[in-house]
Every structure is written in C-alpha cells, then in structure tokens.
Amino acid sequence: MIFFWAMKLTYDQVSDGIYKMFKLSALSLFIATLTCHVFAISLKSSGPIIRKEIKEQNGRKVEYMYIDGIKVHETDPEKQPQPPVVNPKPYNAKAAKPPKGAVVLFDGTPKTLKNWQATNGGPTKWKLVDGALESVRGGGYLQSKKEFGSCKLHIEFATPSEAKGSGQGRGNSGVFLMGQYEIQVLDSYKNITYPDGQCGALYGRAKPLVNASRGPGEWQTYDVTFHRPMFDDQGKVTRKAKFHVIHNGHVIHDNLELSGGTGWRGPHSISEYKKHSDKGPLKMQDHGNPVRFRNVWIKPLKD
Secondary structure (H helix, E strand, O other), rough: OOHHHHHHHHHHHHHHHHHHHHHHHHHHHHHHHHHHHHHHHHHHHHHOOEEEEEEEOOOEEEEEEOOOOEEEEOOOOOOOOOOOOOOOOOHHHHOOOOOOOOOEEEOOOHHHHOOOEEEEOOOOOOOOOOOOOOOOOOOOOOOEEEEOOOOOEEEEEEEEOOOOOOOOHHHEEEEEEEEOEEEEEEOOOOOOOOOOOHOOOOOOOOOOEEEOOOOOOOOEEEEEEEOOOEEEEOOOOEEEOOEEEEEEOEEEEEEOOOOOOOOOOOOOEOOOOOOOOOOOOEEEEEOOOEEEEEEEHHHHOOO
C-alpha cells in the first residue's frame, strides 16, 4: 500500500513538473517571439542602415555610400535586382482632374506658363509645344513661382518619341518636390540602368517597386502624396520626408520614408538631409533631353 502511494506521488509530481515545464517553455517562446517582433519594428522604424567608405581612385578620394549593404547606383543585378516589369494601367481621367483646393500650375495654356520661371527668377527658356512644357537643352531647371510643403501632386510627362541613347542618356529629367527631392523621369521602356536611377526611383535612395513605364513618346502619370521633412533648430531631422507614388496606376513607393537627400554627390554617393524652409518650388530638370510635361497640379496638405 505504501509502495503504490509512493508510486502515485511520484507520478503526480512528474506530471506537475512536466506541466510547469510546458508553461515555462510556452512563456519563453512567447517572450522570444515578442522580443523579435519589437526588435523588427525598431529596425524598421529606425530606417535603413547607411554606411560610407572613402576609396582612392586615380589619385583622388571618392566616397561610396551603401544603403542596407547595397551600393548607391549598383549595376550588378545579383546585388540590386531590376524591378519587375508590369503593364501600365489605362489613363485615369478622373484621377487626373484637379480636385477642389488644388493649385493648377499648368493646364496647357500660355496663361499657366506664367506660373513658371528659371531658377534665377527670370523667364524660362522652356517651350510651350502642343499644350505641353518641353525642356530645352541648356535651358536649366524649370521651377514654379509658388512654393509648397506637404502636398498631393499630379503630373504627366512624356519622354521623346524617338528613343536615342541608353541608360541615363535616354529621356532623362526629374520632378523635384520642394526643389529638393527627386522622383526620376527616364525612358525606362526596355532600357536598363541602375535601379535606383530608373524611371520612378527616388534618385539614389530607393528603386521603384515595379517598372510601369510606357513606351517612348507616350504620356505617363505620377500621382504623389508627399509629406515634407521637419528639422529642429540645430538642423537635425525630426521627421523624415515620406513618399507614396503611383506611376501609371501602379504603386511604386508605398509610404516610403526617405532616408536622406537625392542630390548627386558622385557616381556612388548621394546627398544627406540639409535643413531648408518649410516650403519650396516644384522643379523639373533639363538633362539635355526634350522631355515634355502637362497637366500639373498640387493640392497642399496639412502637416
């Protein structure tokens, strides 16, 4: 009788021990999973990891920048794959119409051409051609007289009908929010270049999720929701710029937080954030190609 009681006690103790071990293991697994999840969120919120190197080339020092381990303007598809090609969606006339509260910067008329100027404040050399603004080689940047901060932007563009050149030399231009942050314009229809410099890229910082480009000479659209960056009194970024970009009906940047500036600073480096005013002009780039723009409007957004 005593023997069987001892056996029962031992069995109960073992069962209880197993149960406690199971609870402890489950709790440990939950804590580990939660920790990993919090760590992942922390990494995501902190943004990409930026690394810089200085290399000697032909007797001079050259800066190389890496974003999450990938070199800026990386051309090796094994290291920086090209975005998948998708078919552009049909033109959405309803979405292209300026909404209430929008500022129409260009509607194809000589009247709205007066909304634009050269960067020195003088008259622009860009031409009005068949209801579109066309860049002129050597004409410099075109910029709006009005300035904007956070906004919704609609703009339509067409690269030259005759495709000349390759890579960055084919249908090159750019759209600059606040005169600072570039969404690349390029003929990327069957034209390979570094992914962070193809059509729709946030130049040097982020490649588009897909390549939704139309062919040379065809009208294309960007629909952009942009939230400006903010800075403290010492010039430190307290809120990074954020982009949501739709190219020909496809999302190519999904509320992406911009990790820095988009200014060219060498073949493999890009500019950092630099404090600027709360508003700036919309700019389009003259890069030596007769790229055309039409139907440009902006709706300011509250911060």
